[in-house]
Amino acid sequence: MLLSTPQFTISSQLPRSGFQESSSQLVPPPPRPASASSSASSSSSFSALHRFFLRKSRAVKDALPLRRMLPFALLVLLAVLLVTFLLRVGTVTSSSSFVNMYGGSAVWETDRSLVIHLKSELKLPKQSILSMSLDQRNKLPPRNMDRFPNLAKDHTKIVLYVHNRPQYLRLVVSSLAAVEGISETMLIVSHDGYFAEMDRIVQDIRFCQAKQIFAPYSPHLFPDGFPGVSPGDCHDKDDPIVTKCNGTADQYGNHRSPRTVSLKHHWWWMMNTVWDGMEETKGFSGHILFIEEDHYIYPNAYRNLQLLIGLKPMKCPECYAANLSPMDVNSIGEGWDMLVAEKMGNVGYSFNRTVWRKIHTKAKEFCSFDEYNWDITMWATVYPSFGTPVYTLRGPRRSAAHFGKCGLHQGRGKSSSCIDNGEARFQLDEIDKILNIKPDWKVHVVKKQSGYQAGFKGWGGWGDERDRELCLSFAYMYHDVQISSG
Numbered sequence: 365m366l367l368s369t370p371q372f373t374i375s376s377q378l379p380r381s382g383f384q385e386s387s388s389q390l391v392p393p394p395p396r397p398a399s400a401s402s403s404a405s406s407s408s409s410f411s412a413l414h415r416f417f418l419r420k421s422r423a424v425k426d427a428l429p430l431r432r433m434l435p436f437a438l439l440v441l442l443a444v445l446l447v448t449f450l451l452r453v454g455t456v457t458s459s460s461s462f463v464n465m466y467g468g469s470a471v472w473e474t475d476r477s478l479v480i481h482l483k484s485e486l487k488l489p490k491q492s493i494l495s496m497s498l499d500q501r502n503k504l505p506p507r508n509m510d511r512f513p514n515l516a517k518d519h520t521k522i523v524l525y526v527h528n529r530p531q532y533l534r535l536v537v538s539s540l541a542a543v544e545g546i547s548e549t550m551l552i553v554s555h556d557g558y559f560a561e562m563d564r565i566v567q568d569i570r571f572c573q574a575k576q577i578f579a580p581y582s583p584h585l586f587p588d589g590f591p592g593v594s595p596g597d598c599h600d601k602d603d604p605i606v607t608k609c610n611g612t613a614d615q616y617g618n619h620r621s622p623r624t625v626s627l628k629h630h631w632w633w634m635m636n637t638v639w640d641g642m643e644e645t646k647g648f649s650g651h652i653l654f655i656e657e658d659h660y661i662y663p664n665a666y667r668n669l670q671l672l673i674g675l676k677p678m679k680c681p682e683c684y685a686a687n688l689s690p691m692d693v694n695s696i697g698e699g700w701d702m703l704v705a706e707k708m709g710n711v712g713y714s715f716n717r718t719v720w721r722k723i724h725t726k727a728k729e730f731c732s733f734d735e736y737n738w739d740i741t742m743w744a745t746v747y748p749s750f751g752t753p754v755y756t757l758r759g760p761r762r763s764a765a766h767f768g769k770c771g772l773h774q775g776r777g778k779s780s781s782c783i784d785n786g787e788a789r790f791q792l793d794e795i796d797k798i799l800n801i802k803p804d805w806k807v808h809v810v811k812k813q814s815g816y817q818a819g820f821k822g823w824g825g826w827g828d829e830r831d832r833e834l835c836l837s838f839a840y841m842y843h844d845v846q847i848s849s850g
Contacts, residue, residue: 486837488581495585498558498578502637506550506575506644507567515573516548520650520669520714525554525634526657527626530561532768533657541571545666550575552638556630557584575644579633581834583622590830591629592622614827615734624736624825631738632730633838639720640842651686653714658768661688661712663797665763669714671801672703676757679807680705684719685756688712688764691815696791697761701802706810708747708756710739712764722750724839731835736825740816748818755809759801 491499522540526533540546550573553566558578566576586592598604598611598619611619638645638652645652651673655661665688672686680703689711690697690704698704723730726746733745747754826832 486840487833488837488841489586489590489834491580492585494558495580498585499580502577502580504576506573508570508573511570512547512573515550516545518650518670519549520666520673521550521552521645521648521652523552523554523634523638523652523654524657525556525630525654526562527556527630528559528562529657529768530559530565533562533565535767536655536657536659536661537565537569539661541569542663543661543666544663545670546572549573549666550644552577552642552644554630554634554638555579556626557582575642577634577637577642579630581633581838582630583626586622591625591834612828612830614824615821616824618824618827620828620831621825625828625831628736628738628741628826629831629835629838632835635720635723636838636842639717639724649717651714651716653688653712655712655764658766659689659711660765660767662763662765662792664799665712667799668759668763668801669712671799671803672757672759673714675703675801675803679703680755680757680809682752683755683757684708685713685715685754687714687756687758689762689766690758693766695762696765697759700760700808701805702760703801703805703807704758704760704810705755705807706758707743707813707815708754709758711766713756727836727839731832731839733822734824734826735822737823740820740822743816744818744820744822753811753813757807761796761800763796 524536524540540551551569552575555562555566555576555578563576566574581591583591588595594610596608596610598607598609598613600619601613601617602609602611602619604611604613609619613619651669653669669686669688676683676686683705685708687709689695689709691707691709693709693711723742723746726749729745729749730741733741735741735744
């Protein structure tokens with residue numbers, strides 16, 4: 365977004381001296397008759413005054429060319445100052461691939477001192493009619509504001525990101541409807557592309573404020589061009605030289621799959637949009653909870669999370685986040701009378717804007733790592749770059765459960781619901797329906813970080829330069845950076 369050029373008005377007239385420029389006006393009037401005793405002094409005074417005005421006349425005449433040039437000189441000076449200002453805030457950038465920029469927009473509320481690596485000109489795909497219409501829907505206000513006009517002062521917003529598994533979504537929505545305190549907050553549903561049945565399910569939500577956003581650059585919206593499948597694209601292990609196809613292979617020699625790369629694209633677009641691109645979250649400094657369409661949320665989840673967020677600064681100041689579930693998605697928790705600090709999991713995780721700013725400074729690392737999963741990318745390259753272990757605080761019993769048994773892009777339709785008997789298979793006890801965390805509990809720190817670590821090279825699927833450029837464009841599309849479509 366380009367800054368508007370300030371409008372300056374420059375006068376071409378200098379302040380008047382009180383004398384006109386004609387020589388007749390520069391000659392003083394004749395003196396009055398004087399006595400003999402004063403005639404000599406009067407004559408001397410007259411001569412001095414005459415010489416002064418003659419010098420004044422010559423000075424004014426000599427200054428005329430300079431006066432005519434002064435407005436032009438002022439305009440040049442103002443132009444130089446304006447360009448210098450724009451360069452400093454990053455609106456005008458060089459043509460090099462990356463430049464350093466300090467935050468120059470209102471969205472950089474907490475990290476103006478951080479150095480951001482950004483591409484000089486961000487490129488987003490040319491939008492289709494459907495893509496543009498979804499962009500317009502993203503600007504609509506939340507629904508149900510007539511039912512729930514006010515959010516609680518200390519509320520935690522909830523973001524549910526979905527693809528196209530309606531059977532899963534119905535179950536998640538049903539679980540959210542039974543969550544204690546859900547009416548106090550806003551549910552933001554982020555769609556990877558557009559699927560009519562998923563849209564209908566969300567529009568039927570009545571238990572809280574509900575806001576929908578749709579990823580307008582999802583590969584699923586572009587059947588005939590990037591970020592979907594482009595004519596002439598390489599496939600599988602095609603040799604671009606032999607087959608004369610387009611694309612950059614990953615580290616294993618495989619070319620991009622739009623259905624696969626959409627996982628990482630959607631998560632990154634959603635994060636940047638939720639934190640930096642929405643009116644509903646502008647200036648929001650609290651935690652935001654992120655869940656997926658195959659996460660069943662327990663009735664006590666919201667109250668437990670609120671307590672964890674409140675305890676985190678005192679009990680675990682080194683913790684970046686609060687989680688509803690253990691790192692091991694198959695674990696129901698230890699059942700101790702103790703809080704747990706461990707590696708951040710990907711089921712029911714929450715953090716605030718300060719943590720997001722820290723994540724955002726690693727946009728280059730996130731977008732260039734050859735791994736199509738967003739969570740593995742975070743574990744293997746982003747979190748390790750922070751320099752210290754990234755802990756999250758959770759309770760000893762889970763308040764959210766992962767129930768999906770098939771991948772994100774499976775499970776569409778009733779014949780392949782991926783949910784046994786239409787229900788999630790996990791046990792929900794009475795203790796899972798009430799607040800079950802105590803403020804006086806101590807914290808058990810799991811120092812041995814399991815799972816993916818720094819040094820893991822990734823599973824691939826993210827080698828195409830076009831995906832990496834689009835990812836970087838998502839990182840800066842809401843900031844003072846020049847954006848072009850093509």
